[in-house]
Amino acid sequence: MSKVFSGEKLFELKATHGLPLDVSLSEIMVKAGHRVNWPEFLETARKNGRWDFQTIPDIEVALMDAEVDRLIASEIVARCKEWVVANPIIEVLHDRT
Numbered sequence: 805m806s807k808v809f810s811g812e813k814l815f816e817l818k819a820t821h822g823l824p825l826d827v828s829l830s831e832i833m834v835k836a837g838h839r840v841n842w843p844e845f846l847e848t849a850r851k852n853g854r855w856d857f858q859t860i861p862d863i864e865v866a867l868m869d870a871e872v873d874r875l876i877a878s879e880i881v882a883r884c885k886e887w888v889v890a891n892p893i894i895e896v897l898h899d900r901t
Contacts, residue, residue: 811844
């Protein structure tokens with residue numbers, strides 16, 4: 805069974821330390837054979853002001869650039885999209901009258 809790498813830590817490597825996502829994924833997924841907690845990554849991205857429409861394509865491109873198997877990459881992107889739909893961002897709009 806493969807180890808699960810923290811999605812929060814993965815986001816931190818990119819946002820705080822400037823490590824490109826594809827380089828991290830190459831080391832974590834391809835070389836080490838670990839899985840990533842993608843819902844945690846998406847939630848952390850949201851908490852840091854990233855919109856889902858920005859994050860999902862970033863994940864998709866990084867998976868391709870890291871040379872993650874295409875079928876696995878497609879499944880990851882599909883599950884990320886499913887998570888986004890199942891966990892919408894709800895904002896309360898105040899009456900401006």
